[in-house]
Amino acid sequence: MPDWSDVPLLYQAQIEGRCQLHRQENKQKSRAYDWVDQWTKLYHSTDDSGGRSGQPDNSNQWRRNLSPVNRNNSPEPPQFSGEAKTRPYTMTWRLVTNGGQDDGIIRPAIGARGYPYYPGSSMKGAFRRACACTTEQALKYCGKPSQGDQGSEPGILRFLGGYPTDNNWTKNLVDIAHPQQKKQVIQDGKTNANVLLSFHEVTLNFGISSTIPLDEQEWRTIWQIWEKAIGNGLGSRVSAGYGRFKDVPSPETLLQLHLTGQGITATLLDKTPEFRPNMFKAVLRGHTLRLLGGMTDEKTAKHLTQILWGGIDGAATLGQLGISFTYHDDDLKFGEHPYTPPGKSEQIMPLYNLKRGTLKISCMNRRTSPEKRQELAELAKAIVQFSLLLGGFGKSWRRADHRLFFRPYLEKGNKPMIGCHWKFIDSSKSLYLPITDLQQDLSQFIDRLRILFQNYAAKQGYTIHPDNPVHCDWREAWYPYDNQGGVQVWGRIVEDRIKAIKWFHQPYEGTHTLRNLQGSIGRDSQTGRLWHRIYPYYHLNSEGKLQQQKPPIELLTFFPETTEDSAHFIAFLNERSDFVKIW
Numbered sequence: 001m002p003d004w005s006d007v008p009l010l011y012q013a014q015i016e017g018r019c020q021l022h023r024q025e026n027k028q029k030s031r032a033y034d035w036v037d038q039w040t041k042l043y044h045s046t047d048d049s050g051g052r053s054g055q056p057d058n059s060n061q062w063r064r065n066l067s068p069v070n071r072n073n074s075p076e077p078p079q080f081s082g083e084a085k086t087r088p089y090t091m092t093w094r095l096v097t098n099g100g101q102d103d104g105i106i107r108p109a110i111g112a113r114g115y116p117y118y119p120g121s122s123m124k125g126a127f128r129r130a131c132a133c134t135t136e137q138a139l140k141y142c143g144k145p146s147q148g149d150q151g152s153e154p155g156i157l158r159f160l161g162g163y164p165t166d167n168n169w170t171k172n173l174v175d176i177a178h179p180q181q182k183k184q185v186i187q188d189g190k191t192n193a194n195v196l197l198s199f200h201e202v203t204l205n206f207g208i209s210s211t212i213p214l215d216e217q218e219w220r221t222i223w224q225i226w227e228k229a230i231g232n233g234l235g236s237r238v239s240a241g242y243g244r245f246k247d248v249p250s251p252e253t254l255l256q257l258h259l260t261g262q263g264i265t266a267t268l269l270d271k272t273p274e275f276r277p278n279m280f281k282a283v284l285r286g287h288t289l290r291l292l293g294g295m296t297d298e299k300t301a302k303h304l305t306q307i308l309w310g311g312i313d314g315a316a317t318l319g320q321l322g323i324s325f326t327y328h329d330d331d332l333k334f335g336e337h338p339y340t341p342p343g344k345s346e347q348i349m350p351l352y353n354l355k356r357g358t359l360k361i362s363c364m365n366r367r368t369s370p371e372k373r374q375e376l377a378e379l380a381k382a383i384v385q386f387s388l389l390l391g392g393f394g395k396s397w398r399r400a401d402h403r404l405f406f407r408p409y410l411e412k413g414n415k416p417m418i419g420c421h422w423k424f425i426d427s428s429k430s431l432y433l434p435i436t437d438l439q440q441d442l443s444q445f446i447d448r449l450r451i452l453f454q455n456y457a458a459k460q461g462y463t464i465h466p467d468n469p470v471h472c473d474w475r476e477a478w479y480p481y482d483n484q485g486g487v488q489v490w491g492r493i494v495e496d497r498i499k500a501i502k503w504f505h506q507p508y509e510g511t512h513t514l515r516n517l518q519g520s521i522g523r524d525s526q527t528g529r530l531w532h533r534i535y536p537y538y539h540l541n542s543e544g545k546l547q548q549q550k551p552p553i554e555l556l557t558f559f560p561e562t563t564e565d566s567a568h569f570i571a572f573l574n575e576r577s578d579f580v581k582i583w
Contacts (some may be wrong), residue, residue, distance in 0.1 A: 239322030263420025294479030
């Protein structure tokens with residue numbers, strides 16, 4: 001009787017103690033890595049697998065050692081026939097293909113001899129949508145689907161799929177989806193990381209052929225349509241930055257802005273650091289939910305957020321907005337922050353420093369009217385401004401970057417890195433809020449953003465109001481503090497030194513500390529109720545142009561509890577500090 005361990009992980013029962021590919025248990029190596037190793041062993045080359053050769057050994061021992069999954073696989077990328085027209089395109093980040101699921105784990109479609117690919121049927125669907133502006137064009141190239149008693153009519157094009165051009169597709173296949181909306185906005189709780197497999201920065205060679213001869217001009221038209229298709233993104237999770245390709249503009253871009261930032265790098269399950277563009281959508285979507293949660297009930301707030309950004313709560317919904325983020329490889333540098341906590345071994349925190357990147361927010365529905373596009377662009381712009389006014393993006397986005405603003409905290413080498421710092425650059429500096437009166441200008445901006453959400457909800461058929469007494473009972477629902485919940489925003493122009501950053505690490509008054517308000521990390525991590533941001537100070541000069549002032553602005557966003565700690569800190573800010581209440 002054969003040993004069950006000889007059965008490839010893909011085909012083993014997905015039960016505890018046997019094989020669990022989808023769910024990631026803490027402190028356990030994901031079995032997905034073992035499965036990927038079984039699958040990709042043949043394809044590794046000497047430069048990406050620690051010396052394993054990409055060419056098989058001629059001995060029978062080599063073939064006996066292969067798992068059943070790849071004994072008949074080919075290490076060479078599939079090639080199209082000579083009649084096919086092909087073009088390669090390189091991903092900006094990751095691509096999730098619609099290859100089906102195996103016990104809940106998402107993975108690429110796998111073709112003959114074990115090679116992954118982007119299916120031709122999916123190519124055809126994307127191509128048809130891109131040329132749907134002219135029915136005649138769609139019928140010519142893609143054919144006519146069957147309707148009732150009428151049979152289908154084939155088009156002249158054959159979509160052959162997209163295949164990796166080399167074996168670099170074997171790198172970084174194991175991806176992670178870690179939903180944290182509830183923990184970030186609503187209440188603390190345990191969240192599970194789910195495993196999926198996705199292509200990472202792979203070049204795909206797409207093939208198309210025709211049943212009739214076509215001249216070069218028509219082929220140029222065909223490739224223009226295809227680039228329009230991939231400009232909208234391919235595969236799943238497109239609205240979060242997946243499925244985008246380099247040097248292919250999105251035809252549906254509503255807002256484009258340039259950013260620079262630094263902070264703590266996210267890591268994959270094997271602790272590999274990765275700069276993950278989906279963090280931008282996570283923050284923008286989270287702020288949308290906070291703001292709506294302060295103006296209506298929970299069901300409506302979640303539903304409106306899903307309409308705007310998409311989601312899978314109930315029926316899967318394609319949102320109206322999506323993001324993509326691009327940068328040149330030379331502009332992103334990774335670093336490390338080593339530290340040794342008392343009584344423990346040395347820890348390493350991965351860091352990133354992005355010199356320049358471009359965030360694009362796109363309309364996900366090409367049939368959206370110009371008027372609605374303008375409204376969505378205005379709302380998206382305000383959400384981005386709100387995000388950079390009070391926080392940042394990625395890990396530790398609630399706190400100011402301690403490398404920049406509190407170096408002494410890190411100098412002893414026994415403390416973890418905290419915070420991030422993001423800025424608008426180049427032409428996007430125009431998105432900074434001009435400030436003449438700190439309290440008035442910032443409070444008016446927040447009020448205007450809430451009105452934008454009120455108007456947006458009305459267009460979706462919902463009546464909400466900024467002064468609505470009905471709001472969500474969440475930790476970070478955005479409504480004026482009423483002694484039971486809500487939010488306060490405090491600020492000051494830094495004339496001498498940044499003050500609040502020290503309050504997170506030592507008593508701010510007498511023996512009073514922020515220990516119970518600032519959150520914690522570790523096994524029993526708690527999300528803090530305080531955000532701290534150092535925001536550049538701009539005002540309009542006599543010519544009406546933005547001009548940066550030397551002192552920055554220090555901002556505290558506080559979601560108080562009904563506790564003595566919260567009450568004392570509010571009294572301190574109000575009576576014994578130079579912070580002014582902004583909102």
